[in-house]
């Protein structure tokens with residue numbers, strides 16, 4: 001299993017390349033599951049996966065910026081919140097529990113969320129993943145490492161004032177059950193208490209890229225663009 005993929009605070013170093021062989025082993029194990037067989041096609045996974053975690057408070061603009069990163073750099077966008085909402089819509093066994101958790105602005109048990117992410121990664125033909133809204137807690141983080149066996153290459157943090165986040169969420173108008181003032185307050189508390197420690201964890205390991213998430217969507221993307229441009233040659 002991969003223990004550490006690459007330290008991206010430094011330049012793309014020879015250690016990045018030197019670890020390729022062991023990373024490929026893990027990628028193969030990640031892609032030999034039942035989901036892959038069900039798909040009926042063994043997708044070529046010859047490329048080393050490149051994983052970006054996209055973090056920030058509710059309404060900080062994670063999803064909006066992920067769309068731009070996908071358009072510009074060709075990543076696969078896996079939104080943990082969207083995967084959980086899809087479970088609710090599909091009326092799966094965990095659906096009711098997930099709905100209640102989201103309404104309360106709390107965090108779904110990590111195993112549930114990580115399994116959904118794992119399935120999407122297995123089904124994807126892409127090797128570049130944006131994992132949006134994950135990990136939200138230390139438990140999420142540890143669970144991903146344990147189940148998937150890899151660490152992120154890049155961690156983006158969209159740093160936005162609370163007042164702006166509340167305004168954006170209340171104006172979002174997508175019919176989300178958690179886009180109301182009562183739930184937003186709970187989500188902000190959870191973000192402060194449980195998500196900030198994860199952000200600090202990656203900061204201490206030199207993997208964190210903090211984006212000032214104020215301004216127009218295009219202005220914010222101009223902070224994001226150079227981060228991925230720097231990796232484009234190596235990652236493909």
Ligand SMILES: Nc1ncnc2c1ncn2[C@@H]1O[C@H](COP(=O)(O)OP(=O)(O)OP(=O)(O)O)[C@@H](O)[C@H]1O
Nearest residue numbers: 057058059060061062063064168169172215216217
């Ligand atoms: N720079 C911006 N300025 C103003 N509004 C924005 C900006 N970026 C995004 N928005 C809007 O704010 C709302 C929240 O954005 P988005 O859904 O991308 O946030 P998020 O971080 O994914 O939130 P959540 O964690 O709740 O899913 C959306 O309606 C979006 O259109």
Ligand SMILES: Nc1ccn([C@@H]2O[C@H](COP(=O)(O)O)[C@@H](O)[C@H]2O)c(=O)n1
Nearest residue numbers: 080081101102105106107108133134136
């Ligand atoms: N890792 C996660 C991500 C999300 N949730 C729950 O879904 C809600 C909405 O998430 P968004 O990323 O779309 O904002 C969130 O408030 C949590 O209830 C989760 O449990 N774990």
Ligand SMILES: [Mg+2]
Nearest residue numbers: 062063081133
């Ligand atoms: Mg979102």
